[in-house]
Amino acid sequence: MIRVQHYAKEICPSFNAYMYFGIGNWVARRLVRMLYWIRVVYADKQGFLDIDPRASLVFVLNHRSNIDYLLATYMVVHHAALSYAVGEWARVWPVQQLIRSMGAYFVRRGSGDDLYRKVLARYVQMAIEGGIIQAVFPEGGLSPDGRLRRPKLGLVDYMVRSFDPQGERDVVFVPVGINYDRVLEDRTLLIERSSEVQKPGKWNALRNTSGFVFNIVRLKIRHRWNRFGYAAVQFGSPISLRRYCEDEHIDFRQYDTDGRFEKVTELAEHLMLAVGQLVPALAVPLIATVVLRSEKDFTELELKAQVQQRLDTLAIDGARHLIFDAANSFALDTAIEMMAIRHLLVEQDGRYWANPDENALIEYYASSIRHLFDNQND
Numbered sequence: 001m002i003r004v005q006h007y008a009k010e011i012c013p014s015f016n017a018y019m020y021f022g023i024g025n026w027v028a029r030r031l032v033r034m035l036y037w038i039r040v041v042y043a044d045k046q047g048f049l050d051i052d053p054r055a056s057l058v059f060v061l062n063h064r065s066n067i068d069y070l071l072a073t074y075m076v077v078h079h080a081a082l083s084y085a086v087g088e089w090a091r092v093w094p095v096q097q098l099i100r101s102m103g104a105y106f107v108r109r110g111s112g113d114d115l116y117r118k119v120l121a122r123y124v125q126m127a128i129e130g131g132i133i134q135a136v137f138p139e140g141g142l143s144p145d146g147r148l149r150r151p152k153l154g155l156v157d158y159m160v161r162s163f164d165p166q167g168e169r170d171v172v173f174v175p176v177g178i179n180y181d182r183v184l185e186d187r188t189l190l191i192e193r194s195s196e197v198q199k200p201g202k203w204n205a206l207r208n209t210s211g212f213v214f215n216i217v218r219l220k221i222r223h224r225w226n227r228f229g230y231a232a233v234q235f236g237s238p239i240s241l242r243r244y245c246e247d248e249h250i251d252f253r254q255y256d257t258d259g260r261f262e263k264v265t266e267l268a269e270h271l272m273l274a275v276g277q278l279v280p281a282l283a284v285p286l287i288a289t290v291v292l293r294s295e296k297d298f299t300e301l302e303l304k305a306q307v308q309q310r311l312d313t314l315a316i317d318g319a320r321h322l323i324f325d326a327a328n329s330f331a332l333d334t335a336i337e338m339m340a341i342r343h344l345l346v347e348q349d350g351r352y353w354a355n356p357d358e359n360a361l362i363e364y365y366a367s368s369i370r371h372l373f374d375n376q377n378d
Contacts, residue, residue, distance in 0.1 A: 003115060004115065004119055007120070011105050012105060013101075014100050015101065015103040025074070029077075031067075032070050032074050032231065035067070036180065036229065037227055037230045038231055038232075038233075043236050043237060048235070050238075054131070055170040056172070057080070057172055058128075058133075058134045058135075058136060059072065059135040060274075064180055065180060065183045065184055068137070068178055069084060083135065084134075085105060085106075085107045086104040086105070087107060087109050124159055125162050128171060131169065138152060140152040142185060143368075144192060144193040145189075145367055147368070147370070148272060151272045152268075153261060157261065160264060162253060164253070165241075165242050170240055171242070172240050173271055174235060174236070178232070179279050180230070180232075180282070181283060181284040182284065182338065229335055230282050230331060236274055236277070244267065250263055276372075279371075279372070281314060281369045281372060284365050287303065288363070291303075291353060292359070292366045297353040298352050343357075343358060344358045344362055
């Protein structure tokens with residue numbers, strides 16, 4: 001019981017409404033609007049209106065950047081407070097106290113302690129039963145190559161293992177797709193993925209991050225700051241767990257561990273498929289898709305025409321809401337300029353082509369929407 005009490009104190013948040021809706025909202029709003037132009041799309045507004053007000057909501061998001069936390073908070077702060085699962089990286093003073101007061105709960109990744117997992121599972125179940133709005137990243141971490149990762153089952157399993165399809169409270173999953181014209185951690189993720197590149201130590205990483213932040217502040221003060229393009233969030237059609245169980249003839253409580261995990265895997269993959277279809281096709285990923293492995297060079301007009309062609313392939317059956325309208329001139333002009341500044345594109349005499357030295361980074365951005373075109377080919 002002493003260990004249980006220790007784990008419970010470690011996991012449970014201490015939500016403070018002023019910290020969340022006051023300070024947290026102010027920080028999230030200022031930071032994300034300083035870094036990006038924000039776009040939000042609701043693919044199924046009527047579906048939101050039809051959600052049972054007694055249901056427990058779980059927002060299911062793809063994980064592109066650590067800015068995801070702030071972006072999602074900023075998007076829903078006027079309607080709800082989100083509770084996130086946060087890894088051990090945040091258990092340092094004073095970040096731990098701040099995050100705990102914002103309603104987040106701490107999770108030990110890869111813990112082999114059965115008792116700890118039991119306490120964590122019970123907390124998640126109590127939060128769901130109590131109607132606390134959750135936000136989860138089934139991928140479990142940032143994508144190192146830009147692609148959607150296979151979902152991890154831990155938190156999803158905790159949420160559904162005791163679910164009663166005939167109970168009073170439904171659980172409604174809301175798939176959410178996020179994408180950026182620039183992911184702040186892009187080069188760091190590529191370094192961590194590569195075994196050939198020497199990874200910077202903690203002090204060097206801290207120094208690089210501090211220098212990056214200082215440069216942004218300096219440019220902001222001198223009124224020379226320009227945003228990193230667009231960040232877009234798309235909310236999809238809500239998925240009722242009660243209806244899912246009825247359609248699939250499932251009651252998670254009736255399975256043994258192996259059988260339940262098989263069914264949870266199917267549910268998690270179903271949720272991630274829905275999330276994948278919502279990932280916005282922004283200007284930089286589209287341009288990266290056009291120039292990647294292309295031996296051609298393009299004028300600016302030809303580049304925009306190629307982007308438009310790819311957008312048109314995603315606009316089948318009137319599903320235009322699946323993409324952000326990156327074909328507008330401002331979005332593309334900004335993306336081309338930013339990619340040239342970052343040396344992803346080489347420009348000479350008004351013609352552009354991919355910088356072969358930056359193929360890994362170009363592919364990282366193209367991979368974030370590649371599954372949309374794969375689905376069209378299928």
